[in-house]
Amino acid sequence: MELTSALAWLTTCLLLTLTSSTDPQSLISRRNLLGNGLGSTPPMGWSSWNYFNCKIDEATIKQTADALVSTGLAKLGYKYVNIDDCWAESSRDDKGALVPKRTTFPSGIKVLADYVHSKGLKLGIYSDAGFYTCSKEQPGSLGHEEQDAQTFASWGIDFLKYDNCNNDGSRPTLRYPVMTRALMKTKRPIFFNLCEWGDMHPALWGYTVGNSWRTTNDISDTWESMVSRADQNEVYADFARPGGWNDPDMLEVGNGGMTKNEYIVHFSIWAISKSPLVIGCDVRNISKETMEIIANKEVIAVNQDKLGVQAKKVRMEGDWEVWAGPLTHDRIAVLLLNRGAWLTSITAHWEDIGIAPATTFKARDLWKHKTLKPRFTGNLTDSVEAHACKMFILSPVY
Numbered sequence: 100m101e102l103t104s105a106l107a108w109l110t111t112c113l114l115l116t117l118t119s120s121t122d123p124q125s126l127i128s129r130r131n132l133l134g135n136g137l138g139s140t141p142p143m144g145w146s147s148w149n150y151f152n153c154k155i156d157e158a159t160i161k162q163t164a165d166a167l168v169s170t171g172l173a174k175l176g177y178k179y180v181n182i183d184d185c186w187a188e189s190s191r192d193d194k195g196a197l198v199p200k201r202t203t204f205p206s207g208i209k210v211l212a213d214y215v216h217s218k219g220l221k222l223g224i225y226s227d228a229g230f231y232t233c234s235k236e237q238p239g240s241l242g243h244e245e246q247d248a249q250t251f252a253s254w255g256i257d258f259l260k261y262d263n264c265n266n267d268g269s270r271p272t273l274r275y276p277v278m279t280r281a282l283m284k285t286k287r288p289i290f291f292n293l294c295e296w297g298d299m300h301p302a303l304w305g306y307t308v309g310n311s312w313r314t315t316n317d318i319s320d321t322w323e324s325m326v327s328r329a330d331q332n333e334v335y336a337d338f339a340r341p342g343g344w345n346d347p348d349m350l351e352v353g354n355g356g357m358t359k360n361e362y363i364v365h366f367s368i369w370a371i372s373k374s375p376l377v378i379g380c381d382v383r384n385i386s387k388e389t390m391e392i393i394a395n396k397e398v399i400a401v402n403q404d405k406l407g408v409q410a411k412k413v414r415m416e417g418d419w420e421v422w423a424g425p426l427t428h429d430r431i432a433v434l435l436l437n438r439g440a441w442l443t444s445i446t447a448h449w450e451d452i453g454i455a456p457a458t459t460f461k462a463r464d465l466w467k468h469k470t471l472k473p474r475f476t477g478n479l480t481d482s483v484e485a486h487a488c489k490m491f492i493l494s495p496v497y
Contacts, residue, residue, distance in 0.1 A: 144179025149379025181223030223258030229266035302335035320356030353380030353389035
């Protein structure tokens with residue numbers, strides 16, 4: 100069975116699993132389960148987990164919000180300030196509500212949300228579709244979905260990352276829609292990120308349930324981890340679209356485990372793949388080199404292009420790959436990727452990209468910020484260093 104046929108078959112099976120009835124009207128209602136109007140382009144922001152893990156407090160979150168504004172990152176679109184695991188007390192209160200940890204969030208989440216909103220930003224929070232979160236330091240939301248959703252809404256939360264640890268063994272396709280309905284009942288638009296790790300291929304059913312869905316296990320700050328997550332995510336390219344995005348996990352750019360060229364590859368693939376651009380480093384002490392990468396307006400524009408089509412690998416030979424995807428105004432984003440250890444020449448052929456060989460394009464190099472002088476017909480060739488990439492926008496010459 101071809102991959103596309105297999106995925107279509109699996110989609111049907113999972114939709115039938117998701118609904119308690121095979122009645123067409125029931126399926127239609129499930130397709131309309133999530134209607135918050137969010138995610139027309141992939142979300143951009145920051146999350147605490149990759150750098151801070153459980154060592155978070157309200158001062159860190161406020162300082163990060165300040166830094167997003169002072170560095171200019173907020174103006175580039177990095178709007179979400181997301182608190183990950185370990186923000187809550189280990190027990191609920193006597194009414195069953197989640198309680199912010201008194202030692203680290205003494206002012207409460209509502210006050211913190213008000214502060215973040217005053218900066219023109221949005222606040223995100225974390226919970227879990229299980230009895231406990233992944234750290235086991237705080238309760239999950241399983242069995243408390245409506246109460247927790249109402250709590251989050253009352254605090255002014257704008258984004259919910261919903262993890263998959265310590266659950267009852269039931270399918271994510273049953274547990275996650277419960278929170279979707281609960282969030283919708285609050286009447287507050289809350290971006291819903293399904294952190295299900297690709298367990299049951301959430302790309303195939305996630306669009307009805309969330310605004311983005313993890314297609315992979317957690318990323319780590321290494322080249323091997325990063326490119327493997329990109330590979331896993333690319334398989335589901337056809338399922339990404341405005342309102343619902345494939346998520347290969349947060350950015351490691353700036354955390355020190357990769358070279359500058361490798362981080363450029365990381366950011367470029369995430370951008371062309373229409374992945375959420377969620378910074379995972381300490382933006383309060385961000386380096387010039389990291390800023391040059393995550394603040395590249397031209398690469399961000401590819402990610403935020405309104406057409407919302409995820410790029411795919413269109414050619415692979417040995418250690419090199421060509422990725423391509425359409426953009427608005429008949430443009431095409433192209434990535435030449437060298438995964439090998441030596442400088443190599445890579446050619447993007449028009450026929451691989453799916454355009455007529457006789458079509459002429461001008462090419463804009465997004466990392467050198469210049470339009471190449473020659474016009475290109477039939478193909479584009481460039482030399483790419485080891486563990487590096489070149490990224491272009493092709494614009495037709497009429």
